[in-house]
Amino acid sequence: MKGVTVLSEYRLPYLQESDTISLGRKIGALLFPGAFIALYGDLGSGKTTFTRALAAGLGIQDNICSPSYNIVAEYGEGRLPLYHFDAYRLEDVSELMEIGFVDYCYGGGVVVMEWANKVSKALPRDRLDIHIIGSGTQFRTMLFVPHGSSYTDILKETVI
Amino acid sequence: MSLILAISTSSQSASISLIKSGSVLAEPLVMHNNLSHTKTLMPMIDELFSSFAISCNDIDCFAVDTGPGSFTGVRIGVATANGLAMGSGKPIIGISSLLALRYYQLEISPVASIIDAHNDNVYAAIYFNKSATLAPCATTIHDLIEKIPANTLCLGDGANAHHALISELQPTAKFSSEESGIIKASCVGLAAWDRIEDCGSVEAASSGIVLPTYLKLSQAERNAKKEE
Ligand SMILES: Nc1ncnc2c1ncn2[C@@H]1O[C@H](COP(=O)(O)OP(=O)(O)O)[C@@H](O)[C@H]1O
Numbered sequence: 001m002k003g004v005t006v007l008s009e010y011r012l013p014y015l016q017e018s019d020t021i022s023l024g025r026k027i028g029a030l031l032f033p034g035a036f037i038a039l040y041g042d043l044g045s046g047k048t049t050f051t052r053a054l055a056a057g058l059g060i061q062d063n064i065c066s067p068s069y070n071i072v073a074e075y076g077e078g079r080l081p082l083y084h085f086d087a088y089r090l091e092d093v094s095e096l097m098e099i100g101f102v103d104y105c106y107g108g109g110v111v112v113m114e115w116a117n118k119v120s121k122a123l124p125r126d127r128l129d130i131h132i133i134g135s136g137t138q139f140r141t142m143l144f145v146p147h148g149s150s151y152t153d154i155l156k157e158t159v160i
Numbered sequence: 161m162s163l164i165l166a167i168s169t170s171s172q173s174a175s176i177s178l179i180k181s182g183s184v185l186a187e188p189l190v191m192h193n194n195l196s197h198t199k200t201l202m203p204m205i206d207e208l209f210s211s212f213a214i215s216c217n218d219i220d221c222f223a224v225d226t227g228p229g230s231f232t233g234v235r236i237g238v239a240t241a242n243g244l245a246m247g248s249g250k251p252i253i254g255i256s257s258l259l260a261l262r263y264y265q266l267e268i269s270p271v272a273s274i275i276d277a278h279n280d281n282v283y284a285a286i287y288f289n290k291s292a293t294l295a296p297c298a299t300t301i302h303d304l305i306e307k308i309p310a311n312t313l314c315l316g317d318g319a320n321a322h323h324a325l326i327s328e329l330q331p332t333a334k335f336s337s338e339e340s341g342i343i344k345a346s347c348v349g350l351a352a353w354d355r356i357e358d359c360g361s362v363e364a365a366s367s368g369i370v371l372p373t374y375l376k377l378s379q380a381e382r383n384a385k386k387e388e
């Protein structure tokens with residue numbers, strides 16, 4: 001549509017909760033086996049809200065909540081398995097490795113990592129970084145940074 | 161006479177094998193996502209035992225693939241093999257997945273065993289006959305290729321994943337079928353048999369318990385590509 005566009009990042013401002021949710025659903029519907037979504041943003045910015053919408057886009061009906069206390073929650077009943085991680089409470093990347101993190105990344109499902117900045121060294125090279133800025137009743141700004149052409153393709157179908 | 165039960169679950173397949181005096185009697189194998197090895201392994205062993213009308217007590221030695229490979233897969237294999245060995249009071253031998261790959265085509269040298277560690281990292285070793293000319297290590301695919309001698313047969317899922325790059329930078333490199341991306345329990349068993357022969361006895365070759373093989377990627381290697 002736009003010919004050859006080299007996309008490095010894409011910013012969407014003035015988002016209401018319904019916008020965050022509809023973006024999550026659309027992206028979720030396009031995720032592929034091995035996809036990795038890294039979420040960045042303060043407490044209450046909407047990482048879990050967005051993950052819940054991604055899960056709905058994958059066909060998962062379960063109520064997704066923050067897995068802070070267990071590091072990872074698995075949802076098997078959607079179009080693809082979803083592995084929902086939350087790094088908030090991790091002291092060290094090794095804690096992630098000890099539960100077989102790499103197997104989850106290449107296990108044919110979709111991985112979502114909340115608080116990805118806490119485990120930046122462990123993140124796969126190919127992934128979609130999503131930063132959520134704002135909290136409380138403020139509008140949110142979402143910044144999408146694709147690493148790898150599969151993610152650029154998804155953004156072309158959804159946010160661009 | 162020596163009967164070995166070998167187990168490998170470090171790759172995309174779960175396989176077991178019965179080795180008698182250095183030859184392969186049987187090798188059932190199941191391909192799947194390595195997160196589900198737990199469900200397959202024990203039933204496979206039960207089935208193999210009943211088809212040969214044997215039990216754990218007839219096994220002289222257990223051999224297990226200790227990785228590197230799938231984190232969960234390696235742990236399932238090692239825990240199962242340690243459990244069987246301890247339960248039956250028999251010895252156990254750990255064989256690295258890199259050495260097992262070398263037994264895929266023992267008549268060819270040199271061979272590079274290459275296991276994908278993702279993000280352009282690999283676990284690798286290079287063998288000439290039965291000795292390692294590059295000891296098992298974790299490295300980047302680019303650094304490894306510089307060390308691959310001419311006419312090397314490259315095996316393993318890392319060789320498959322980086323086939324194009326290896327051929328470009330080392331045009332004399334040879335490759336095997338896609339099947340070489342999995343680790344076969346028969347290769348684990350044959351490597352264990354050789355170790356018994358080399359050491360002179362099962363006792364000298366084995367230990368009470370085996371641990372997963374750890375080859376740590378350095379932070380620099382993990383992040384080398386991110387810096388670009
Ligand atoms: N535009 C928006 N996007 C996402 N959440 C929003 C938005 N506006 C308000 N909210 C509210 O903000 C809160 C975000 O909480 P949560 O998703 O748990 O955040 P986090 O997981 O980042 O800590 C929810 O209560 C949600 O209803």
Ligand SMILES: [Mg+2]
Pocket residue numbers: 047048066114
């Ligand atoms: Mg959260």
